[in-house]
Amino acid sequence: MRIAFILDDFYPSSGGVARSVETQLESLVALGHDVTLIAPDRHLQKPRGCRTIECPTLYIEGTSAHLSVLHFSQKRAALIDRCATFDVIHTQTDRGAMILGARLAKLQSIPHVHTFHANIAGTHQTVKSAVFGTLSYQWVINPVLTAASGRRPPRSTLPGREKETGGLAARMDWASFADLAGKVDAHTVPSPFMLELINEAAGRELNGFVVPTGYNERMKTTIDQAERTRTDDRVRFLSVGRLAKEKRLDVLIKAFITADRPDAELVIVGDGDQRNALRELAAGHPRIDFRGHLGSLEAIASELRNADVMALSSYRFDSQGLVITEAVAAGLPVMYCDDRLTVGLSPESSYLTGPDITSMAAGFRTLCDPVVRGRLAAATPALLPSLSADRMAEKYVSVYRSVIEGDNVG
Template identity: 30%
Template sequence: MRVLMISDVYFPRVNGVSTSIQTFGRELIAKGHQVTLITPSYGVDTAEPFEVLRMPARSIPFDPEDRMMLWRHLREQRAGLRAQRFDLVHIHTPFVAHYAGRALARSLAIPVVESYHTFFEQYLDKYIPLVPSAWLRYAARRFSAAQCNDVDALAVPSQAMLDVLTRYGIRTPAEVVPTGIDLAKFGQGYGERFRQRWGISTDRPLLVHVGRLAFEKNCDFLLRMLVHVKAEMPDVLLVIAGDGPALKRLQRLTQRLELQQQVLFTGYLARDGSLEDCYSAGDAFVFSSRTETQGLVLLESMALGTPVVAIAEMGTREVLRDSEGCLIAENDEAQFAAQCLRLLREPHLREQLAASARAYARSWSAPVLAEHMIDFYAGTLLRVEKRLREPMGGLGVAVGERAAALSAMAGEAGDEPRSLAASVVSTED
């Protein structure tokens, strides 16, 4: 299968979308499929086993981390992409990538699918404060529904997110397809090495949080929660590994709460062992976001044997099982702190949860969940071809006959079957 992915974000831009694309891309290649990704240029390339086409892009004034691909450069790619005979387009983000992906799919006459990675209804008011939040939520619902209904199929990382989209009124066929984790990569970390690097004593109680520091991630909750932990365990340390638009606000809140000795901001950590060491150094991983469509960092932490304390809402509710590698906390700072203190004070409980965390994480392996994505692609191709075969007058009959002939020809030649839509357009070129 030949898959053309397109996204407004990718590494070195760090977030869950980038991780999901990389994970699925690498697994698809390992299983013998072809993947090409179109994404903005950040001036830095990342080594991947699949082709990455970096498009010239301009910076966004209100969001310096992101880039906007330039449309004219995307149009210039069509001839070269046509020659690669892709089977479908997979859109990963709703901005330039959505509209460019739709245009490319039409130009190449192939189906288009989209992943809904981000719960925008809960995000926009954090970045556009001058507009009433009710208006923004309404606009986000309408915008999301329109885009979801503009593709042939939709992949959603959790049932909770799919339930939300169903309430929006989406009509597009949709399936839950979570992102898996690379168990080989997150199988070993060296916590002592991380503690030595950052001057943290081996016996200091350590809570860890990893993620993009965005306003919607509810990280300020963790700082207020830490006040309760500090009251009973003054030497506790919270490591916050990440960066983002909320960093300065979190640093100011740290000072206001007099937590300068209890909080360490490390910035982004490279996935070259540094991030894995950070996870492994923690006595517990803490997570308070209430708007995640999945929450990959939870699984990464558990794969490395670090127990989790988290609020279980939206997508995280489907990832977490209480006492199976984690303790679920309420959206209450004091109760969350009590769960953290319980883990910090009970070594036997930590060991028990660490073992169950590793076992549970194995059920989320990337190769297994990549098979789900492949099935999703195959089902979409079959459904679109079936729709094209349905009687539509002379065109419907012709398309159906063409499909049968192409299938027979492919079987005789021993070639991989080509998508019907691409075959039809080849007769029109």
């Protein structure tokens, strides 16, 4: 198949969405498909094995990558139409990329598939400015997508408060996602809870599929080749990700300090706007180590190989948690506090705590027990087959074929 991936975020290192797209792209190319990446012309590292179309983007340098918006005009879609022909459009972000994809799909009379990667509904508890994202869906993206796609599905409603406890803005976000999902031929999400909330807001079952992001094969190979060089007997808890408010690393640090285990250490990998505040919070603690941003697979694989437990503190924010799949690839048990997350997790391989400091501190203490850790780690290999990149790619191919062969293309 000739597949077009369209992405607003910078490729490949701007965050979890770009990393997911990288894994998708590499896996589909390995299966023999003809993939074209349409991505911002800034900070671009062109992937091997596929065609890349560079697209201008509206972006203020130095701001977050999620503020990048591809040019989505009819003229831009026509320019791409003249130089490439596709069988299916797959948009990966809900901004300019989705609108450009709708216009291109309409020009070529082909299906439009969209993946909802991010859970903006989970940002409101920690990032008050996220309400502007909510309003942009309501006032800008949805109306423009309606015009671009020519589709006017029934308006969605807010999901019930018992389904989404994050407040009015969070419930509005799910309603927006349901509206967007009604204007494409099919949509995918990485976790079951997202599909349930979109259908709840839509008031009906839309053409949606759960397709978790698999672990990157190059990362798995690099992890397998990495050596465990530690000789101490401390229990190393590892956190990997952006140092952002919505990741709640302040809670993780406070819980670790509260646990007060001299036989444990916490290693934090990543960078972000909360770096200084988190360092200040952990100041003087001898067993909390900030490693900063690690740019190579080898460096990240080494951290995974030398850790004992992957620790996540985000709550009601992550849509899947790519670090969970990487932990599974490394054979690490996972300590987490968000009961909606299920991909790469099981009662046999992971440890669920409450989201508060006291509960997470108890989790740190429990996982210092080598018997508990050993039991959880022994169960992680059973999860690997369901998280392979090949299986993910095959699921996407199945989605593409279902819309290409169906009669629901508008």
